Amino acid sequence: xxxxxxxxxxxxxxxxxxxxxxxxxxxxxxxxxxxxxxxxxxxxxxxxxxxxxxxxxxxxxxxxxxxxxxxxxxxxxxxxxxxxxxxxxxxxxxxxxxxxxxxxxxxxxxxxxxxxxxxxxxxxxxxxxxxxxxxxxxxxxxxxxxxxxxxxxxxxxxxxxxxxxxxxxxxxxxxxxxxxxxxxxxxxxxxxxxxxxxxxxxxxxxxxxxxxxxxxxxxxxxxxxxxxxxxxxxxxxxxxxxxxxxxxxxxxxxxxxxxxxxxxxxxxxxxxxxxxxxxxxxxxxxxxxxxxxxxxxxxxxxxxxxxxxxxxxxxxxxxxxxxxxxxxxxx
Amino acid sequence: xxxxxxxxxxxxxxxxxxxxxxxxxxxxxxxxxxxxxxxxxxxxxxxxxxxxxxxxxxxxxxxxxxxxxxxxxxxxxxxxxxxxxxxxxxxxxxxxxxxxxxxxxxxxxxxxxxxxxxxxxxxxxxxxxxxxxxxxxxxxxxxxxxxxxxxxxxxxxxxxxxxxxxxxxxxxxxxxxxxxxxxxxxxxxxxxxxxxxxxxxxxxxxxxxxxxxxxxxxxxxxxxxxxxxxxxxxxxxxxxxxxxxxxxxxxxxxxxxxxxxxxxxxxxxxxxxxxxxxxxxxxxxxxxxxxxxxxxxxxxxxxxxxxxxxxxxxxxxxxxxxxxxxxxxxxxxxxxxxxxxxxxxxxxxxxxxxxxxxxxxxxxxxxxxxxxxxxxxxxxxxxxxxxxxxxxxxxxxxxxxxxxxxxxxxxxxxxxxxxxxxxxxxxxxxxxxxxxxxxxxxxxxxxxxxxxxxxxxxxxxxxxxxxxxxxxxxxxxxxxxxxxxxxxxxxxxxxxxxxxxxxxx
Numbered sequence: 001x002x003x004x005x006x007x008x009x010x011x012x013x014x015x016x017x018x019x020x021x022x023x024x025x026x027x028x029x030x031x032x033x034x035x036x037x038x039x040x041x042x043x044x045x046x047x048x049x050x051x052x053x054x055x056x057x058x059x060x061x062x063x064x065x066x067x068x069x070x071x072x073x074x075x076x077x078x079x080x081x082x083x084x085x086x087x088x089x090x091x092x093x094x095x096x097x098x099x100x101x102x103x104x105x106x107x108x109x110x111x112x113x114x115x116x117x118x119x120x121x122x123x124x125x126x127x128x129x130x131x132x133x134x135x136x137x138x139x140x141x142x143x144x145x146x147x148x149x150x151x152x153x154x155x156x157x158x159x160x161x162x163x164x165x166x167x168x169x170x171x172x173x174x175x176x177x178x179x180x181x182x183x184x185x186x187x188x189x190x191x192x193x194x195x196x197x198x199x200x201x202x203x204x205x206x207x208x209x210x211x212x213x214x215x216x217x218x219x220x221x222x223x224x225x226x227x228x229x230x231x232x233x234x235x236x237x238x239x240x241x242x243x244x245x246x247x248x249x250x251x252x253x254x255x256x257x258x259x260x261x262x263x264x265x266x267x268x269x270x271x272x273x274x275x276x277x278x279x280x281x282x283x284x285x286x287x288x289x290x291x292x293x294x295x296x297x298x299x300x301x302x303x304x305x306x307x308x309x310x311x312x313x314x315x316x317x318x319x320x321x322x323x324x325x326x327x328x329x330x331x
Numbered sequence: 332x333x334x335x336x337x338x339x340x341x342x343x344x345x346x347x348x349x350x351x352x353x354x355x356x357x358x359x360x361x362x363x364x365x366x367x368x369x370x371x372x373x374x375x376x377x378x379x380x381x382x383x384x385x386x387x388x389x390x391x392x393x394x395x396x397x398x399x400x401x402x403x404x405x406x407x408x409x410x411x412x413x414x415x416x417x418x419x420x421x422x423x424x425x426x427x428x429x430x431x432x433x434x435x436x437x438x439x440x441x442x443x444x445x446x447x448x449x450x451x452x453x454x455x456x457x458x459x460x461x462x463x464x465x466x467x468x469x470x471x472x473x474x475x476x477x478x479x480x481x482x483x484x485x486x487x488x489x490x491x492x493x494x495x496x497x498x499x500x501x502x503x504x505x506x507x508x509x510x511x512x513x514x515x516x517x518x519x520x521x522x523x524x525x526x527x528x529x530x531x532x533x534x535x536x537x538x539x540x541x542x543x544x545x546x547x548x549x550x551x552x553x554x555x556x557x558x559x560x561x562x563x564x565x566x567x568x569x570x571x572x573x574x575x576x577x578x579x580x581x582x583x584x585x586x587x588x589x590x591x592x593x594x595x596x597x598x599x600x601x602x603x604x605x606x607x608x609x610x611x612x613x614x615x616x617x618x619x620x621x622x623x624x625x626x627x628x629x630x631x632x633x634x635x636x637x638x639x640x641x642x643x644x645x646x647x648x649x650x651x652x653x654x655x656x657x658x659x660x661x662x663x664x665x666x667x668x669x670x671x672x673x674x675x676x677x678x679x680x681x682x683x684x685x686x687x688x689x690x691x692x693x694x695x696x697x698x699x700x701x702x703x704x705x706x707x708x709x710x711x712x713x714x715x716x717x718x719x720x721x722x723x724x725x726x727x728x729x730x731x732x733x734x735x736x737x738x739x740x741x742x743x744x745x746x747x748x749x750x751x752x753x754x755x756x757x758x759x760x761x762x763x764x765x766x767x768x769x770x771x772x773x774x775x776x777x778x779x780x781x782x783x784x785x786x787x788x789x790x791x792x793x794x795x796x797x798x799x800x801x802x803x804x805x806x807x808x809x810x811x812x813x814x815x816x817x818x819x820x821x822x823x824x825x826x827x828x829x830x831x832x833x834x835x836x
Contacts, residue, residue, distance in 0.1 A: 072522060
């Protein structure tokens with residue numbers, strides 16, 4: 001408890017210092033946080049947690065309004081962002097869908113209509129099977145799928161999105177074949193697996209934690225370069241840190257992670273980008289953010305400027321390769 | 332009995348002055364939100380969400396759920412008074428509620444609506460209290476084929492309902508399906524029917540359709556008929572409210588049947604809108620005087636209201652225990668749960684009993700508070716009808732357009748609402764029913780997704796709808812609901828033909 005206070009106090013003190021040399025640009029009217037998912041979705045939580053931290057620590061003086069524009073798998077929000085060309089009071093929250101959506105669907109925006117600001121975290125993907133399934137590790141499950149091609153079912157959220165991309169990657173890398181069933185979201189994919197209607201899913205930790213706690217589902221491996229951060233035991237004495245990486249488990253996939261990203265419209269002043277990047281960096285150092293990251297078992301990683309741009313370029317290339325293989329590219 | 336002890340503990344949590352005050356505030360805000368078309372419960376709850384960040388989770392969920400109950404009640408008020416449903420789930424209440432108001436029985440209609448809604452909500456909460464564990468296990472048995480069967484039952488009960496000609500019902504329903512398919516299709520990942528208009532990416536919201544078809548359509552018609560609302564001379568007194576309350580037990584069968592339908596639709600995520608439609612259809616079918624429905628039959632108000640609220644409250648259970656939101660509002664609340672640091676799922680009941688049982692206890696208290704508060708407002712709302720149409724009419728137009736804008740903060744939606752208003756007017760002139768269109772818009776895309784997921788599951792074989800006893804019996808009930816009226820009417824037709832021939836001969 002004491003240590004927590006010290007951390008919190010240090011963090012608070014560092015704000016006081018950092019806040020003094022204010023950036024050249026300051027918001028002059030209420031700010032819109034545009035969320036590219038429906039209420040209750042992963043991106044929605046991401047934006048609202050940031051909103052609550054900014055409000056609590058008074059990092060921005062102006063009020064913040066959250067707008068959910070999740071239509072068209074999030075395209076609605078990005079199109080709305082494009083409409084605010086040159087408007088620095090419109091901040092768009094999303095994932096890697098910002099630069100991947102235009103590949104797979106004809107939409108009213110291009111990636112160049114957005115200005116990158118920062119990424120705050122990487123959400124992880126795991127292979128999950130039903131709690132009573134006979135598989136204890138990824139290898140034995142993959143072998144079982146290979147033995148009966150086209151009879152195992154993989155649940156995911158939507159089509160041509162992260163879950164199906166990852167499924168395609170695993171299929172390419174291992175030669176296993178699933179029937180991919182798209183549901184409306186990770187929550188539905190989780191309950192379908194818990195109810196035994198499908199054989200596996202590739203949900204993010206936060207989407208399956210409720211079912212794992214109850215032992216209805218179990219994780220086999222995580223698509224992360226290193227193991228997840230140690231945590232309290234979740235079920236049967238195992239916590240997030242005890243799950244092997246898929247590489248360890250013998251799957252030839254280095255990593256598959258989804259960045260939680262923040263964007264501005266095109267043609268905004270560079271000062272404004274710096275202002276938001278600065279605020280978000282402060283957010284990423286608060287104890288509340290650390291707590292959110294730990295609770296949702298994401299990997300906290302703040303990226304801005306060149307680091308962020310490099311990440312985007314690499315991620316875009318890796319995904320685009322899968323899209324081309326699968327024949328999803330429309331443009 | 333273990334649940335009972337937990338519930339008592341829950342009451343300890345919920346029955347503090349602070350929490351009761353939050354309930355009152357939530358209900359009042361909810362009524363306001365529900366009365367304004369467009370600004371429905373999901374919007375209201377997401378607007379309030381930031382305020383709850385600094386509260387403890389129990390207080391926060393009490394505030395949000397009370398707002399939800401208030402909105403459900405408020406939605407019925409405008410259905411009855413102006414034929415404008417404040418919420419999609421109160422569309423079915425307009426069928427008989429508005430005719431009652433036109434006959435000068437607004438107080439009676441409102442009182443019936445609120446009291447039966449309170450009854451339905453109680454039935455739902457009692458079920459959660461007694462059977463939470465069993466229901467949570469049962470709901471896990473549901474996969475796409477079962478979902479489709481539930482939606483199919485709802486549609487089937489409505490097609491066979493009669494009233495308008497079945498063909499017109501099907502035309503209206505087909506238009507609803509077409510509108511529901513606009514936008515991103517999650518099964519194929521493709522964009523459909525947008526013709527590269529960005530505004531159509533998110534699809535057409537059924538809230539806009541409800542505002543236009545009912546609200547603006549109704550006003551256009553009223554203007555044509557002479558610029559006044561009927562029932563202006565309605566006398567309003569608190570005594571009428573009491574008199575109606577005494578009449579309620581007479582409808583015990585409707586209350587019971589509608590509660591069961593509502594609870595069923597709440598836990599198998601059919602949702603409150605489907606529940607209210609289905610309950611209305613079943614009430615009309617099983618009534619001894621089906622011809623009285625649509626003309627101001629109290630049972631036509633009681634049935635959808637009871638089912639609506641029973642579904643609304645029992646939908647909280649799948650949300651808490653499985654993490655499946657049973658309604659749009661529940662989806663927003665689930666987002667809240669995660670921000671407050673709670674993980675919805677089977678273990679929530681074990682890990683945070685204070686939260687879960689505090690919430691359940693607050694559902695009992697919140698609904699009692701809501702019924703008392705709305706009943707107190709009945710005379711107030713009913714007296715709105717005394718205001719001359721020339722004043723209230725333009726006010727409603729403004730409220731409708733503001734509501735349309737609020738749904739998604741899009742200017743385009745205002746024009747869309749206007750277009751729906753004209754369509755609504757034409758529908759009424761040509762005697763096409765509006766309700767099937769709304770029903771198809773609300774659950775049409777879910778039904779489609781469930782059907783196509785089932786087809787992926789079975790690799791294209793329809794036999795999946797008979798593959799286990801659960802889905803088979805659901806489909807059988809659906810088919811029976813669809814075919815019985817057809818068989819009945821064919822038989823009558825043949826008999827008529829035979830007698831006509833006999834008369835000729």
